[in-house]
Amino acid sequence: MSASEFEYxxxxxxxxxxxxxxxxxxxxxxxxHYTHKNRQTANGxxxxxxxxxxxxxxxxxxxLKAHIRDVDxxxxxxxxxCAVLMLKYEWNEQKLLEDFTTKEPGNLRRECxxxxxxxVVSGLVETAGPEFMCAICCSEGPVETFRLSxxxxxxxxxxxxxxxxxxxxxxxxxxDTACRLxxxxxxxxxxxxxxxxxxxxxxxxxxxxxxxxxxxPLTSEQIMAKYQKVASESSDEEDAESEDGEESTDDxxxxxxxxxxxxxxxxxxERRNKVLLSRYWYAVVLxxxxxxxxxxxxxxxxxxxxxxxxxxxxxxxxxSVEEYVAHKYIPxxxxxxxxxxxxxxxxxxxxxxxxxxxxxxxxTCADETETxxxxxxxxxxxxxxxxxxEKNGGCNHMTCGECxxxxxxxxxxxxxxxxxNFVCTSFDDEEAKKEREKQETSRVSLKKYLFYFxxxxxxRVSLKKxxxxxxxxxxxxxxxQQRAKVSWIEAHFYRESIDxxxxxxxxxMWSYALMFYLESSxxxxxxxxxxxxxxxxxxxxxxxxxxxxxxxxIKKKEMFLTKANALKTSHEKCIEIFMExxxxxxxxxxxxxx
Amino acid sequence: xxLPKRIIRETERLVSDPVPGIxxxxxxxxxxxxxxxxxxxxxxxxxxxxFKLELFLPDDYPMLAPKxxxxxxxYHPNIDRLGRICLDVLKANWSPALQVxxxxxxIQALLSSPNPDDPLxxxxxxxxxSNEQNAIKTARExxxxxxx
Numbered sequence: 230m231s232a233s234e235f236e237y238x239x240x241x242x243x244x245x246x247x248x249x250x251x252x253x254x255x256x257x258x259x260x261x262h263y264t265h266k267n268r269q270t271a272n273g274x275x276x277x278x279x280x281x282x283x284x285x286x287x288x289x290x291x292x293l294k295a296h297i298r299d300v301d302x303x304x305x306x307x308x309x310x311c312a313v314l315m316l317k318y319e320w321n322e323q324k325l326l327e328d329f330t331t332k333e334p335g336n337l338r339r340e341c342x343x344x345x346x347x348x349v350v351s352g353l354v355e356t357a358g359p360e361f362m363c364a365i366c367c368s369e370g371p372v373e374t375f376r377l378s379x380x381x382x383x384x385x386x387x388x389x390x391x392x393x394x395x396x397x398x399x400x401x402x403x404x405d406t407a408c409r410l411x412x413x414x415x416x417x418x419x420x421x422x423x424x425x426x427x428x429x430x431x432x433x434x435x436x437x438x439x440x441x442x443x444x445x446p447l448t449s450e451q452i453m454a455k456y457q458k459v460a461s462e463s464s465d466e467e468d469a470e471s472e473d474g475e476e477s478t479d480d481x482x483x484x485x486x487x488x489x490x491x492x493x494x495x496x497x498x499e500r501r502n503k504v505l506l507s508r509y510w511y512a513v514v515l516x517x518x519x520x521x522x523x524x525x526x527x528x529x530x531x532x533x534x535x536x537x538x539x540x541x542x543x544x545x546x547x548x549s550v551e552e553y554v555a556h557k558y559i560p561x562x563x564x565x566x567x568x569x570x571x572x573x574x575x576x577x578x579x580x581x582x583x584x585x586x587x588x589x590x591x592x593t594c595a596d597e598t599e600t601x602x603x604x605x606x607x608x609x610x611x612x613x614x615x616x617x618x619e620k621n622g623g624c625n626h627m628t629c630g631e632c633x634x635x636x637x638x639x640x641x642x643x644x645x646x647x648x649x650n651f652v653c654t655s656f657d658d659e660e661a662k663k664e665r666e667k668q669e670t671s672r673v674s675l676k677k678y679l680f681y682f683x684x685x686x687x688x689r690v691s692l693k694k695x696x697x698x699x700x701x702x703x704x705x706x707x708x709x710q711q712r713a714k715v716s717w718i719e720a721h722f723y724r725e726s727i728d729x730x731x732x733x734x735x736x737x738m739w740s741y742a743l744m745f746y747l748e749s750s751x752x753x754x755x756x757x758x759x760x761x762x763x764x765x766x767x768x769x770x771x772x773x774x775x776x777x778x779x780x781x782x783i784k785k786k787e788m789f790l791t792k793a794n795a796l797k798t799s800h801e802k803c804i805e806i807f808m809e810x811x812x813x814x815x816x817x818x819x820x821x822x823x
Numbered sequence: 824x825x826l827p828k829r830i831i832r833e834t835e836r837l838v839s840d841p842v843p844g845i846x847x848x849x850x851x852x853x854x855x856x857x858x859x860x861x862x863x864x865x866x867x868x869x870x871x872x873x874f875k876l877e878l879f880l881p882d883d884y885p886m887l888a889p890k891x892x893x894x895x896x897x898y899h900p901n902i903d904r905l906g907r908i909c910l911d912v913l914k915a916n917w918s919p920a921l922q923v924x925x926x927x928x929x930i931q932a933l934l935s936s937p938n939p940d941d942p943l944x945x946x947x948x949x950x951x952x953s954n955e956q957n958a959i960k961t962a963r964e965x966x967x968x969x970x971x
Contacts, residue, residue, distance in 0.1 A: 364919075364920050365829065365885055365919040365920060366827065366828060366829050366885075367827075367828045367829040367831075367832040367833075368828060382920075384920075388919065391886055392886065392919055395883075395886045395887075402918070404918045404919050404920040405918070405920050406912075406916070406918045406920060406921060
C-alpha cells in the first residue's frame with residue numbers, strides 16, 4: 230500500500246471513512262506480507278499478489294493449543310484427552326465432533342488410545358523398590374519410575390524419556406505393546422519436568438565433583454595463578470595466529486563468525502531438544518503443518534524452523550497457488566529468519582524463472598542428454614562400424630580405430646574416391662548433406678545451452694564465493710564499527726548492501742536459465758537489455774567490496790548507499806519487466822517447456 | 824564397548840529357558856549378533872523344515888528394533904528373495920518392551936499364517952491369492968529342498 234492512500238486531512242475523516250470490513254483488512258496488513266511490493270507495475274499493469282505471514286513454530290503451537298481448548302469447550306473431556314483425539318483425527322474437527330456424538334463414548338476412547346476412566350491421578354513418578362526391574366533396560370530398583378495415568382506399566386524415567394524422545398510424532402503409545410494408551414501432553418509435562426530437574430541435578434553434581442577435585446575453595450593466589458596460566462595460553466594462540474598473516478586472520482575471523490552463528494542455532498535446537506515437552510509440541514506442529522500443506526510451508530533452509538502461512542490473494546481472479554503458478558507468477562516468500570523461497574515448489578528463490586523452468590533446468594543440467602548432445606556435436610560416427618570419432622587434428626583422411634575403415638571427415642564418403650585429389654568433390658552428395666544437417670542443428674542447440682549454462686554457473690559460483698567472502702568482511706566491519714565507536718545503525722548499510730548483492734545475483738542466475746527456454750523475439754531482446762543492465766549494477770556494487778583496507782569501507786558509505794540503491798531500483802525494475810512479459814504472455818517459450 | 828544389562832539378561836534367558844522350536848545363539852566375537860533357527864510350525868507348509876536366520880541388535884537396541892533376516896531360502900509372501908521380513912513389530916510397531924524372544928515368536932507365527940494382502944514378495948503373494956493350493960505345494964517343495 231502506498232503512502233498516499235493514508236494521506237487524510239484529519240484523524241476524524243480517516244476514521245469515519247473506514248468501514249469495519251476495511252478495518253479488519255487493515256489490521257491484517259500489519260502482520261501480512263506480500264509476494265511483491267506494489268499492486269501495480271511501473272507500466273500500470275495491475276498484479277495479483279499472494280498474501281502470507283511468516284510464523285514461527287511456537288506461534289503455531291499456541292494456535293493449536295487454543296484450537297484444542299476450543300474443541301474441548303464443546304466436548305468437555307479435558308484438554309489432554311482432547312489433544313490426543315485431535316491428533317488421532319488429524320485435526321479434522323468436524324469428523325471428530327460427528328463421531329463423538331454418534332459413537333459409543335467408550336468405544337471412541339478405546340479406538341483412540343484413551344482410557345475409559347477419567348479423573349485426577351497422581352503418582353505417575355514414583356520411586357520403585359528393589360523388587361522392581363525395568364523391562365527396557367533391565368536395571369533394578371530402587372529407581373525412579375514413570376507410568377501413564379491409567380495403566381500400570383512402569384519403566385524407569387531414563388528409559389521412558391529416551392523412548393518418547395525417539396518417536397517422531399505427537400502420538401506416542403505406552404511402551405507396553407498390549408496397552409493401547411497414548412501419552413497425553415499433561416503426562417508428558419510431568420515426565421519432562423522430572424527429566425529437566427534430573428538434568429539440573431546432574432549438572433550440579435558435576436560441578437560439585439569438580440570443586441571437590443580442586444580441594445575446597447581457591448585461595449586468591451591460586452586464582453591468580455590459574456588466571457595467568459589461562460592468559461598466557463590465549464596470548465600464545467593469538468601470537469600464533471597473527472604470524473600467519475592477513476589471509477589466515479581473515480579465515481580465523483570468518484571461522485569465528487561461522488562458529489558463532491552455528492552455535493546460536495545449535496543452542497536453540499539444543500534447548501528445544503532438551504526439553505521433552507517442547508520437542509513433543511514441535512512434532513505436533515510438524516504433523517499439523519504437513520496435514521495442512523496447502524496453508525503452511527516449512528522453510529527449506531537447513532536448520533530453519535520457521536513456517537510460512539498462506540493468507541490468500543490480493544486479487545479477484547486468482548484464488549489458489551496452482552492458479553497463481555499457472556499464470557506464471559512466482560510466489561517468493563521470506564521467512565522470519567530472512568530465507569527466501571518459493572511457496573509453490575519450496576525451492577530457494579528462483580525469480581524470474583517460473584517453477585516449470587526451474588524443474589526443467591535442473592533436469593536438463595542433471596540429464597545425460599547434454600552429454601550425448603556433446604557427442605553428436607563434436608564427433609561423427611564411423612560410416613561403417615558406427616563408433617563415434619572425435620577429430621582432434623590432422624587431415625581429413627580418417628581411419629577408424631575400431632574397424633580401420635578409411636573415410637573423408639568432410640563428406641563421410643569412402644576415402645578411395647579422394648585418392649587423387651584432396652579437395653572433397655562429393656559436397657553435394659545426398660548422404661553427406663543429411664549427415665551435415667543433422668550435426669548442424671544439434672550443434673546450435675548445444676551452443677545455446679552451453680552459453681546460458683556458463684552464465685548460470687558463473688553467477689552460481691560467484692554467489693557462493695560472495696557469501697563466504699562477504700561474511701568474513703562483514704565481521705571485520707563489525708569489529709571496525711566497534712573500534713571506531715560507530716553506531717550499529719551507521720554500519721547497517723553494509724549488511725544491507727550484501728543482502729542486495731546476493732539477492733540480485735540469484736535473480737540474474739535464474740534469469741539466464743529462463744532465457745534458455747525463450748524463443749528469440751523483440752521482447753526477448755528487451756529482457757536481455759534489462760538483464761545486462763542489472764548485471765552492470767551488480768558488478769559495480771561487487772567491485773566496492775574489494776576496497777582494502779577494510780577501514781576504508783566505512784568512509785565509502787556514501788558510495789555503497791548510492792550503488793546499492795541503484796542496484797535495488799534496477800532489480801525491482803528487472804523483476805517487474807520479467808513479470809510483465811511472463812504474465813501477459815508476451816514472450817514465447819520453446820515448445821517443450823509447457 | 825560393554826554390553827548393556829538388557830542384552831545380557833535376554834541372552835541368559837534365551838539359553839536357560841529356550842522357546843520350543845527356536846534356538847538363538849550369540850556369536851562368539853560379537854554378542855549382539857545371533858545365529859537363529861526356527862522350526863517350521865506344524866500344520867504349515869513349512870513343517871519339518873529348519874530355517875536359519877541371522878539377528879543383530881543395533882547400538883540403540885532396545886529403542887530400535889533388532890535386525891532379522893532369513894538365511895534359508897523360503898517361499899513366503901512376506902519374505903523376499905534376500906530373506907528380508909515384512910512384519911509390523913520389526914518396523915512401526917516395535918516397542919522397547921518387546922524382546923528378541925517375542926520377535927522370534929512373531930516370526931514363527933508369521934510362518935503359520937502368511938499374509939498375502941500385505942506382501943513383500945509380490946509374485947509369491949500373487950500366486951498365494953490366485954492359486955493357494957499350488958502356492959502351498961511350492962512352499963512345501965522349497966522346505967524339503969532348502970530347509971533340511
